Amino acid sequence: MAKKLFIKTYGCQMNVYDSARMADLLGAIGYAPSEEPDGADLVILNTCHIREKAAEKVYSELGRLRRAKDEKARGGGRMLVAVAGCVAQAEGDEMLRRAPLVDMVVGPQAYHRLPEMIARIERGAGRALETDFPPEDKFDALPQESAAQAGPSAFLTVQEGCDKFCTFCVVPYTRGAEFARPVAQVMAEARRLVAAGARELTLLGQNVNAYRGLDEAGETVTLAGLIRRLSDIPGLARLRYTTSHPRDMSADLIAAHRDVATLMPYLHLPVQAGSDRVLAAMNRQHTGDDYRRLIERIRDARPDIALSGDFIVGFPGETDKDFEATLALVREVNYAQAFSFKYSRRPGTPAAAVPGQVPEPEKKARLAALQDLLRAQQEAFNRATLGRALDVLIEREGRHPGQKIGRTPYLQPVHVRAPDAAIGDILRLRIEGVEPNSLKGALEGAAPVPA
Ligand code: 5AD
Ligand code: SF4
DSSP: OOEEEEEEEOSSHHHHHHHHHHHHHHHTTTEEEOSSSTTOSEEEEEEOOSSSSHHHHHHHHHHHHHHHHHHHHHTTOOOEEEEEHHHHHHHTHHHHHHOTTOOEEEOTTSGGGHHHHHHHHHTTOOOEEEOSOOSSOHHHHSOOOOGGGOOSEEEEEOEEOOSOOOTTOOHHHHTOSOEEOOHHHHHHHHHHHHHTTOSEEEEEOTTGGGOEEEOTTSOEEEHHHHHHHHTTSTTOOEEEEEOOOGGGOOHHHHHHHHHOTTBOSEEEOOOBOSOHHHHHHTTOSSOHHHHHHHHHHHHHHOTTOEEEEEEEESOTTOOHHHHHHHHHHHHHHOOSEEEEEEOOOOTTSHHHHSSOOOOHHHHHHHHHHHHHHHHHHHHHHHHTTTTOEEEEEEEEEOSSTTEEEEEOTTOOEEEEEOTTOOTTOEEEEEEEEEOSSOEEEEESSSSOOOO
């Protein structure tokens, strides 16, 4: 009988991708996915360390798992508990010390070693820790992704790690140095995902636009080059990528937004702050005006592009005037969507040690002001699609009979009554209504748009 595997995923899309790959890997040695931890033979917490008491949340989740683990033991079984992801990387053996119920701690670059670790534990070799950045390529060691995972919109990790060292961020430490998967490996995975039903691929990387992969001829291919090659795959209707750094937004990538029809008009391009002083202290390596000029060039190439960003308020030393500069930049750029956060001290990062931490009430007030502005911009962007006909990729069933949920090219979720439509269809819909977090569409004529 198959063993039961429960994976709980925190954080970013890269973790979602990694969890799927861990499920593939463990599927090959007899573990089948389960919806809940109770009775599981293996529980994996795939953790995120980017903000707020990340480690504490993991420890309390582990506390809750104790009951399920004890229950399993009473029935004569054994539940193995693994902590994976960025908290695992950051905490390392501290995690084994603090949480006796944890059997395995495995970092994001080492999870292909899970089967070996499990085997060692089953041989009675004690608890296992793998937080090195192993020399072998994780992607070579993983089995092919299973077709079952691929919905109409699939993730594909093409790049990992970050060499930028923004002073607030743990990623360069938890995910390690920049690494790009070879072009052939990416192309092969993309073809398999499309053969399994994916119509849209989102290329993932912590710093995805820094992608520099080698092709079979040993030539370096940029993200734009990779996108151009991927756009030749028959049946692949949509391409997206995330997350990008302004410094790596090269001319060829901007041109791809003009030339490549399958590259969707949506760009997540975090700026974090508007004040040059704060940007310098963050080590972002660009100014507010650099970012403005970049946005102008991107909009020249693709006037309708939907822009998205990340913002941090209350970075150490941020004054009211600095924060005003963030608001001013947001007003000028005009975002379709955005994510904003209060600065959170991450142990081990340079910004955690500097004086001038901003008091919590100030951070809170700034976040509220920024989010009001961003929300208004998002609503305006959504309202502007009213009455337009947009192509919507149907991704799943809705809650009501005959209802389907999909996304526009601008990544807005759309609800539509379309009983005859299939998951994976791209329908031309008339946008009829705007809800706070989604749009309402109606079928335009009856016939699905051919692929
Ligand atoms: N505090 C607050 N937000 C952070 N982010 C990264 N590190 C921190 C931190 N220490 C945010 C950035 C980044 C997003 C993924 O998370 O805005 O772009
Ligand atoms: Fe972190 Fe992104 Fe800066 Fe890299 S570029 S250090 S991942 S915020």
